Amino acid sequence: MVKLDFNINDLHFKNPVLAASGTFGYGVEFRDFFDISQLGGIVLKATTLEVREGNPYPRMAETPAGMLNSVGLQNKGIDHFEKNIYPVVSEFNTNVIVNVNGSYVEDYVTLAGRINALEKIPAIELNISCPNVKKGGMIFGTDPKSAREVIREVRKVYSKQLIVKLSPNVTDIVEFALIAEEEGADSVSLINTLLGMAVDVKRMKPSLATVTGGLSGPAVKPVALRMVWQVAKAVRIPVIGLGGIMNSRDAIEFFLAGASAIQVGTASFINPAVTIDILKGIENYLNEKGFSDIREIIGYINN
Amino acid sequence: MTKRIESLRVVENKKINKDYFLLRLTSQGKLPEMKPGQFVQVKVDGSPETFLRRPFSVHDVNYSGNTFRLLIQIAGKGTETLSRLSTGDSINVIYPLGNSFSLPEKNENILLAGGGCGIAPLLFLARYLNENGFTPDILLGFRSSERVMEYDEYAALGRIFLTTEDGSMGKKGFITDHPVLTANRYDVVYCCGPEPMMKAMAAYCRANSVRCEVSLENLMACGIGVCLCCTVETVRGNLCTCTEGPVFNINDLKW
Ligand SMILES: Cc1cc2nc3c(=O)[nH]c(=O)nc-3n(C[C@H](O)[C@H](O)[C@H](O)COP(=O)(O)OP(=O)(O)OC[C@H]3O[C@@H](n4cnc5c(N)ncnc54)[C@H](O)[C@@H]3O)c2cc1C
Ligand SMILES: Cc1cc2nc3c(=O)[nH]c(=O)nc-3n(C[C@H](O)[C@H](O)[C@H](O)COP(=O)(O)O)c2cc1C
Ligand code: FES
Numbered sequence: 001m002v003k004l005d006f007n008i009n010d011l012h013f014k015n016p017v018l019a020a021s022g023t024f025g026y027g028v029e030f031r032d033f034f035d036i037s038q039l040g041g042i043v044l045k046a047t048t049l050e051v052r053e054g055n056p057y058p059r060m061a062e063t064p065a066g067m068l069n070s071v072g073l074q075n076k077g078i079d080h081f082e083k084n085i086y087p088v089v090s091e092f093n094t095n096v097i098v099n100v101n102g103s104y105v106e107d108y109v110t111l112a113g114r115i116n117a118l119e120k121i122p123a124i125e126l127n128i129s130c131p132n133v134k135k136g137g138m139i140f141g142t143d144p145k146s147a148r149e150v151i152r153e154v155r156k157v158y159s160k161q162l163i164v165k166l167s168p169n170v171t172d173i174v175e176f177a178l179i180a181e182e183e184g185a186d187s188v189s190l191i192n193t194l195l196g197m198a199v200d201v202k203r204m205k206p207s208l209a210t211v212t213g214g215l216s217g218p219a220v221k222p223v224a225l226r227m228v229w230q231v232a233k234a235v236r237i238p239v240i241g242l243g244g245i246m247n248s249r250d251a252i253e254f255f256l257a258g259a260s261a262i263q264v265g266t267a268s269f270i271n272p273a274v275t276i277d278i279l280k281g282i283e284n285y286l287n288e289k290g291f292s293d294i295r296e297i298i299g300y301i302n303n
Numbered sequence: 304m305t306k307r308i309e310s311l312r313v314v315e316n317k318k319i320n321k322d323y324f325l326l327r328l329t330s331q332g333k334l335p336e337m338k339p340g341q342f343v344q345v346k347v348d349g350s351p352e353t354f355l356r357r358p359f360s361v362h363d364v365n366y367s368g369n370t371f372r373l374l375i376q377i378a379g380k381g382t383e384t385l386s387r388l389s390t391g392d393s394i395n396v397i398y399p400l401g402n403s404f405s406l407p408e409k410n411e412n413i414l415l416a417g418g419g420c421g422i423a424p425l426l427f428l429a430r431y432l433n434e435n436g437f438t439p440d441i442l443l444g445f446r447s448s449e450r451v452m453e454y455d456e457y458a459a460l461g462r463i464f465l466t467t468e469d470g471s472m473g474k475k476g477f478i479t480d481h482p483v484l485t486a487n488r489y490d491v492v493y494c495c496g497p498e499p500m501m502k503a504m505a506a507y508c509r510a511n512s513v514r515c516e517v518s519l520e521n522l523m524a525c526g527i528g529v530c531l532c533c534t535v536e537t538v539r540g541n542l543c544t545c546t547e548g549p550v551f552n553i554n555d556l557k558w
Contacts, residue, residue: 025529032306045529053541060524060532065351067524071531074541217354269525270346270356272397273308 002286003293004279006040006260008187008238011122011161013040013095013261016294017251017279020242020265021045021099021125021165022071023216026085027092033272038279040261041095043125044085047115049107051077061198061207066217066244067266068196070210073101078114090120097123097163105150108140112158122160126151126185129167129192141167141192147176151183163240166190168220168227177231177239189240189263190231191224217266218244225257232258232299246274248281255282258299304399306527307335313392314370319452323420324386325362326373328396334369337361338403339428340518340550343373344526346395347381357381358523358545360424360495361399363456374452376420400526401549404428404493404516406435411490413437415461416478416504418444421496424518426453428493429460440464440489442481444500448472479503489513505553515553519544 004015019027019036021043027036036042054074061068075081081098089096098115102108108126115121128140128147140146151164164180166173168191177188193214198207224243232239241259245251246267254262267274282294291297315327342360347353362374377383388394404424407413413432415425422443432439439461445451448471457463464483465473474481478500484507494504495518508515521533521544528546535544537555542548 022531023525023529025527029527029529033308045531054531054534057534057536058522059534060522060530062352062355062524065354067355069524069530069532074531074534218351266524269530270354271308272525272527 002283002291003295004283004286006238006294008123008161008163011095015040015279016255016259016261017275017282018043018095018097018240018261018263019268019275020263021127023265023268026089027096028088030268030272034276037093039094039275041097041123042092043097043099043263044089046073046075046099046101046127047078047081047111048073048075048101049078049111051075051080056209058207058209059213061200061213063196063198063215064219066215066219068198068208068213068215069193070208070213072210078111082114082118086118086120090118095122096120097125099125099127099165100154101127105153108150109153109157112154116158116160123163123186124158124160125163125165125189126154127165127192129165129169141165141176142170144175144179148179148183151180151185155184161186163187163189165192166227166231167192168223168243169195173227174230174234177235181235181237185237187238187240187260188231188235189242191220191227191243194220194223216244218246218250220244221250225253228254228259229257229302233302245278246270248278248285251278251282252285252297255294255297256300258302260298304336304338306397306400308395308397310393311396313388313390313394315390316386316388318386320449322377322450323452324375324377326375326385326388327370328373328394329368329370334364334366334371335399337364337371337399337427339431340403340424341399341401342424342526342549343396343398344400344523345373345385347384349384350380353381353384355524356397356526357385358400358520358526360518360549361427362423363426363430374420374423374426397526401545402547404518404550407432407437407491411437412488413439414442414483414487414489414492415439416442416444416492416494416496418478418496418500419446421494421500421518421520422452422457424495425493426456426460429457433460438462439493440483440487442466442478442483444468444478444496445472477503479507491515494518502558505556505558508553516550517553517556518549519551520549
């Protein structure tokens with residue numbers, strides 16, 4: 001048996017395969033396909049303070065080896081979450097992480113404070129990188145001063161594991177990773193979607209109602225991998241890598257580049273059970289290569 | 304109803320005309336129970352341009368033969384690739400997905416109305432209604448006589464009415480122009496087709512206080528209610544067409 005577990009401080013993950021926010025719903029949607037407790041963790045879809053209806057339709061456009069989305073954080077807000085979602089997800093036998101979003105620093109702080117009180121939620125993922133909302137969202141992830149402020153303020157009220165999700169829509173992502181580390185984040189996850197667009201030549205209109213949206217899927221993987229590699233060399237906190245991971249080979253690339261764990265996003269749309277295939281593939285790879293602990297390959301290419 | 308991911312075998316790929324084909328699929332195990340209005344998500348291999356699955360309505364189910372069919376219009380790269388499948392090939396499918404048409408009340412007067420590839424779910428619905436003791440009227444619209452598909456199949460399940468846009472078969476015009484709509488008083492209309500057609504039918508139903516369910520074809524990524532890409536504006540807020548639909552009562556829609 002190879003060792004696959006990892007920790008963010010005292011938070012133990014049985015394995016390094018997590019489901020990415022916004023692509024795994026609240027987990028329940030996947031129960032027909034596999035036992036989600038086999039995963040290291042799941043990151044629930046975006047939660048905001050208030051109810052969000054999201055952006056107008058069309059919100060999705062397929063692009064070569066990927067897709068653009070402009071969902072815009074549609075969710076029923078934290079009240080609904082506490083009352084209706086929390087009781088369900090707190091039964092899951094895996095780490096359940098809430099993806100936290102806001103328009104203002106105070107929103108993030110209020111949300112983080114309320115989620116801090118939820119016993120069965122051991123971590124939050126601070127989403128300062130959503131490209132699909134007009135106010136807030138990505139601005140926190142693309143302006144160093146705002147990023148520092150929001151992480152600092154959230155850190156004051158949030159005592160459990162704080163993961164900061166970074167935006168790739170910046171010139172130097174390392175700068176933001178270092179800010180997160182300095183302000184006391186316990187881990188960083190990257191990347192969120194890359195800002196992009198598509199035009200429907202038949203209708204002669206933008207494919208998305210919002211014109212621009214976030215690109216995900218295999219098309220972004222080389223960019224994601226490069227950023228994970230850069231960040232992993234620069235910070236001491238664990239790095240969670242994601243972006244375009246479709247199979248265990250992709251996942252292993254991220255480990256070799258320095259990720260301590262990975263998240264699977266868009267791939268779950270095409271194969272809802274892909275996370276389990278990836279987990280098994282990682283195990284097989286380690287066995288074949290003669291490693292007994294996944295830690296031995298993390299950052300391997302940098303040695 | 305449990306959803307599954309399964310590799311299904313192509314039993315037959317029948318070309319109907321230059322734009323449409325019928326795929327008959329079988330499972331190695333027993334087919335799950337499916338309901339009219341439900342759909343499947345098909346993986347199209349072979350190109351990075353067909354990255355996401357493609358949704359198709361269940362056209363017809365034959366439980367005793369353990370097969371079901373999809374009626375597919377060639378609309379682009381994915382459907383073009385599927386049109387080249389041969390008997391014995393396998394395709395990966397997630398199914399059954401979505402809600403279904405509701406059953407009518409006893410003795411209600413029923414109309415099924417569809418156009419183009421929107422007729423796909425109506426064959427299964429017509430058969431299901433027959434099995435539950437209903438004989439619907441079926442109104443189908445096509446562009447021209449060469450485009451008429453599956454006439455005999457539908458005709459076996461109810462009184463059939465046709466329109467073609469060029470008048471080469473049935474009445475000339477769109478389905479909402481057909482005199483059967485003025486000659487009869489329907490209690491419920493089940494409709495699927497291009498959005499302008501469904502909106503016109505919805506307007507007719509509103510004006511005549513007829514209950515109406517439509518099946519939407521919003522763009523989808525996951526098909527299982529997690530990506531929130533397929534939403535439609537309803538009186539209850541934005542809802543996913545893949546899980547809360549694809550069938551909606553028009554009173555729920557902001558049409
Ligand atoms: C619930 C549901 C049920 C459907 N049932 C059927 C069916 O029974 N038979 C059938 O032929 N088609 C059906 N469709 C439409 C079918 O999914 C699309 O035609 C198909 O995905 C196009 O794929 P493509 O790769 O060939 O085209 P693409 O190259 O992806 O696109 C070609 C054109 O098709 C349009 N298109 C793409 N996706 C969709 C979509 N989801 N809905 C409508 N138009 C789309 C695009 O806007 C574009 O203009 C259904 C769609 C939904 C959502
Ligand atoms: C439809 C969709 C919705 C998403 N919603 C969120 C979200 O709410 N919060 C978030 O932090 N990231 C969100 N993401 C980004 C993903 O979590 C992930 O960072 C990104 O898609 C890259 O990974 P992938 O290529 O594996 O999908 C979303 C992505 C998609 C495709
Ligand atoms: S297609 Fe993903 S939620 Fe409906």
